Amino acid sequence: MLPLNEQQLRSSFVNASQRERKELTLPDLANTRWDDLDYLGWRDRRNPNQGYVIAEVDGELVGVLLRKADGGVRSRPQCSWCEDVHLPNEVVFFIAKRAGAAGRNGNTLGTLVCAGFECSANVRKRPPLAYVGFDVEAARIQRMEALREHVTTFLRRVAEG
DSSP states (O other): OOOOOHHHHHHHBSSOOHHHHHHOOOOOGGGOOGGGOSSEEEEOSSOTTEEEEEEEETTEEEEEEEEEOSSOOSSOOOOTTTOOSSOSSOEEEEEEEOSHHHHHTTOEEEEEEETTOOHHHHHHSOOOOOSTTOOHHHHHHHHHHHHHHHHHHHHHHHHHO
């Protein structure tokens, strides 16, 4: 992912009001390892029930404000984005208000995502050897491509309203 600045981050959100964009808590951009990210995601330090995700969709930056759903899950879910079955972290259900009139009418879209948006790190780990001759590096690259596709699809659906 290419490095982003504060102005790019704030202006990318498709489902946030001007006030929400202005008040959002930014991550530490100076210490972000951009080369290791397929998307930028973070939780709000002041409001941990709120998260933010930004990625390039069809050549444009698209940012989405997410809210953690109330309640918990009875079993350990799998992240819909990285699809890692050996997660070292929690997975939570986030809800995004759709962009435009659909969002103003209360339409939302939900997804199960790693609680701290660790998906980029998860897909870069070497997968276990599945069988003799298994191409570990090809599997890792395929997981990175799948993650980008899952995130892009979700952001596109939110942006389309």
